[in-house]
Amino acid sequence: SPNAWLFGAAAVLMASTTLAQLMPVLAAAQEPAHIDRVDAPPVTILTTTTLPTPKGLWVLGKVTSSIHAAAPPLTAHLDVTAFDGGGAILARAVTHWSGLLPPGKDAQPARYDVLLKGVSDAAVARLEVRYSAMDHAAEPDLAP
Numbered sequence: 001s002p003n004a005w006l007f008g009a010a011a012v013l014m015a016s017t018t019l020a021q022l023m024p025v026l027a028a029a030q031e032p033a034h035i036d037r038v039d040a041p042p043v044t045i046l047t048t049t050t051l052p053t054p055k056g057l058w059v060l061g062k063v064t065s066s067i068h069a070a071a072p073p074l075t076a077h078l079d080v081t082a083f084d085g086g087g088a089i090l091a092r093a094v095t096h097w098s099g100l101l102p103p104g105k106d107a108q109p110a111r112y113d114v115l116l117k118g119v120s121d122a123a124v125a126r127l128e129v130r131y132s133a134m135d136h137a138a139e140p141d142l143a144p
Contacts, residue, residue: 038130041066043076043101046109048129052121056091057082059127060113065101072101076133080114085125091116 037045048061059080065071078097082090095114101107 034126036128056117057119062109064109079130081128082124083126
């Protein structure tokens, strides 16, 4: 019917417009020159991506449980550190992943994200995402 065609055309137009709005955001998401993912059982850091925002550098990715490992402790978290070309720390932030990380080969990855406030993606030469099982307040200094 003519109305069905009209609704179909409107849906395609809306999808095209939404995709056009997302393209600059997706194109801006990138990995810095060097990313160190420092994981340890029971957590594996699968991915890390960065996205520049007006407030700073947004770091996001996915983690999963190692196969045949116990679930991570409640104090577990990720330390995200950005370094400049000379190795100086630009920013450090702590983040937790969303959801549980049940062990097993079929476990679904969980997402993590954190904003490194005031950090420009152009200033970051190296990014480190480090798993820690202990409470953040009890961690030793992680400076390189």
